[in-house]
Amino acid sequence: MNNIKYSICFISFFFLFMMMMMNFLFMIYFIMNNMVILMEWEIISFNSINIVMSILLDWMSLLFMMFVFLISSVVIFYSKSYMSSELNLSRFIILVLLFVFSMMLLIISPNIISILLGWDGLGLVSYCLVIYYQNLKSYNAGMLTALSNRIGDVFILMVIAWMMNYGSWNYIFYLEFMNNDLEMVMISSMIILAAMTKSAQIPFSSWLPAAMAAPTPVSALVHSSTLVTAGVYLLIRFNLMLLDTFFLKLLLLLSGLTMFMAGISANYEFDLKKIIALSTLSQLGLMMSILSMGMPDLAFFHLLTHAMFKALLFMCAGVIIHMMNDMQDIRYMGGMSFYIPLTSLCMNISNMALCGIPFLAGFYSKDLILEMVSFSNLNLLIFFLYYFSTGLTMYYTFRLIMYLMINDYNLMSVYNLFDEDFIMLKSMFILLFMSVISGSFLSWMIFSYPYMIYLPLNLKMMVIYVSLIGGFMGYLISNMEIYSVNKFIKTYNLSNFLCLMWFLPNLSTYGINYYFLNFGQNLSKNIDLGWSELYSGWGMMKIVKKYSLIYYFFQSNNFKIYLYSFILWMLIMMLFLMIN
Template sequence: MKNISICLLSFLCLFFISFILFWCGVLFLLSDYVIFVEWELVSLNSSSVVMTLLFDWMSLLFMSFVLLISSLVIYYSKEYMGGDYNIERFIMLVLMFVLSMMLLIISPNMISILLGWDGLGLVSYLLVIYFQNIKSYSAGMLTALSNRIGDVALLLAISWMLNYGSWNYIFFLEFMKNNVEMKVIGLLIVVAGMTKSAQIPFSSWLPAAMAAPTPVSALVHSSTLVTAGVYLLIRFNILLDGSLLGQFMLLVGGLTMFMAGLGANLEYDLKKIIALSTLSQLGLMMSILSMGFYKLAFFHLLTHALFKALLFMCAGAVIHNMGDLQDIRAMGGISLFMPLTSSCFNVANLALCGMPFLAGFYSKDLILEIVSLSNINMFMFFLYFFSTGLTVCYSLRLVYYSMTGMFNSMALNVLNDEGWVMLKGMLGLLFMSVVGGSLLSWLIFPTPYMICLPLYLKLLTSFVCLLGGIIGYLFSNMKIYYINKSLLMYNYTFFLGSMWFMPFISTYGMIFYPIGVGNMVIKSFDQGWSEFMGGQKLYDLLSNYSSTVQIMQNNSLKVYLLIFVMWITYLLLLFILI
């Protein structure tokens, strides 16, 4: 009862605060109101340490969405993690995770951003290794070390900002953009954002982080850890607009979107498919942000958080009922056994594909139409629309394998929809996944965009989605033919399915080789010449001298006489021989 009360109390507190913050965000948005709080912690002589907080419509709305999702995830965990004896510790870790995200969201100050940023990195490591097995430890180490690159970039940006005499970056953005030297800070912030949001070449940690419990995956991949990088770059959007850095981020975001879409079509692990879809959407956010449409990126960030959390929670319910089985080839016909969960899953999938009037449609359709309207090169245009087709392709493939056909697993099973606690958590997000897009669309864009396109460009989005769905269905339906073909072209399939070899490069590049070099350095210096000529040599010399001194201090006349006689004998022999 104590564990259940902690879950319920956390859920109610977070949900209530989320509700208040949402209405405050709406009020701030409509009245164009910002509160900037400065709180002096320590003042010594002329130096002062000041804690600054920024409350505007963006931070308040984002906080309300993070708290809403985390409250429902904690409520969902009451049943999902019911068999865990340490559920209190789990809830505390999740709350620490959410608190770190809150600190990052409301900070216009680089120092407090670093506190939230490192808090996210540390707690995410603890959550990834939660199940305490070799796979979890490896995934946790990869996650932690990948994120450390971004942490170092952030520390370098903080040290560079000493030039300004303050770490409140929000005052210096215009100056940073116009000053050539200070673009270094922009580059460091972009590197930090790329590592946290798993852009190429730091993408491999994101699917690896699936080793965490599913409620954590729902929270991490929707609104907290992976979106921190996007949110930071939204705050620094002035540095990206119309600059070389922005063009670089556009290319990286587009390639990430494309790579993740291809990888998801060749993956069979249920959670990894959804993780790769998150990576694809992060690439979409990054690329539209680097084109200068930061409000659109933020809009997609919020709508994506809703349906992605729902998608993970539904996947968690299926895995929980399947006895922790995650392979989609062993599923099939789940809609017959779990109709309510399957309905939620399909709604979330359709929202991800951009089905009209669901949450994803309002942001994705607007992004693609803005891309069609913008002055953009053919390569990026292809990446945007081809990746959208791939999204529908892997979503339909996922539904085909898991929901339709015959059940491919154990004959004796307990598949049912009787997990009412999990279902209540999912139904809360189902409502938001349906109405959230239109609600945010009216709030963030009260004046409609005038987008005037030719008919073929207007219908291109629908055509690409339809074509992607058909190809996904055909490939899934031709299982034997498709598997034979993929085996014949095994090298290409392996390359595309393993995220362009990034996990291997990351593992060897960040863990294996550095540790090998470190070992070599230790053997050569610390435990080699340095030890032989340094500490060990000194030890030997001191031991010999102290032994000699000890003999001399024994005050034994017989010993001294013996030594004297030995020396005289030695000298006489030497003289005779010479």
């Protein structure tokens, strides 16, 4: 049985890794020859509308597929050890492969109908993966994830309906239609809203930290390169269609606030996986905001570099959680650098890449984005949100490093931490190598022209200033003990607001369920019973009884009713006279 379990892991890993190598070679060839291949297969044709299955291969889709294949192959290899206690490992691997297949469909489709297939596939398979450990927390998180993503699916369906005005669903053809007609405004605004649900921007942010109920290898795949980046990728593909609408300006504000909110919440959080999830949310806000400013190539660049170090960060978290007897609270951890040095090395390098330490992967994309922001004609609020959020990234990263690496170990007096799981380490070292080199490799590869950025010294050094201040604050906060009780109670309400993601999880669960479901209870009862039940014998009797009570009340010789009906009749008469 064990051999079968391991062989499915190894075959999947080998297949995905080979696909990654093939995509890499194709991507080099395409980018050198400036090639694009568009293949179409007509499935059905009715009333001059063709439903076609189309595949678009250009350097962007090949490069993104290469990264997804690399991360998913490494994650499957990692799962061989991480999920070794799982009895039905092949089911888990097949779910992950289905997830990757849905993502492929989304990446290579220039057609909104085939995009819907991949988009919906991601939503459904992610639900299956989030509820994988079958307990109440997982079910709730899975429901929140699935229903939040359904909102985006509905917007994509509405886009399909609106695109019928043009006669084809292939969005490549509409990049010429830049006249500001109503259809295009509607389509672009719905695409933006759909992307906001998938990439968890405010007000749809609450599902992303909840999805941490999934197994850690799934978190590494979902929150680095697949599910959450689907919305960003959709907007990168549609970027020429996104007219300068009100929605694009709204997206800039909301994504800036998402970045800010996630950074603040991460500083109040003690769950290791949730801190990493909130940092993903912060980086997604960064990608979305630079996209809404009209720089899709920079957003794509950051998407790829971020995928590498974030997958590595989740894998390190998985190893640490395993070592700590499945404990995720960082207050129990500490001294990891003494006991598991190789995992700590991977963790620290991926954390530094996240912060944008020079010459690691995150530096190339993050620094370029912030310099382009300084270069742009923006108001102070957006500028503040960008730089403050960068400082907050450094803040929660340093806090995490202090709790994990430097503070004392707090779980048990007798413990056995060891760094000898070589399957996990091999997979982590592949991503460690990519986290170091992918930034420079991509910046030379995908920009056919260098960005020429000429800024005054203080603006050029601004990133370093906010990073140093953020890191210093993180160091101080992690060393501070909890304040005296009185002070703590005074700030309790504020800290409650900040650590609960500005009450977004409560608003998107109780806020939607409680009142609306109460309101719709009678309606749903009627629908459940069916119309035949409602309007046949028993239902009819109830309706007649209800109306007979009303008639009885009107005919009970009550003086108030006579007076009221007389006044009402007089008012109607006066109204008629005034009209005539």
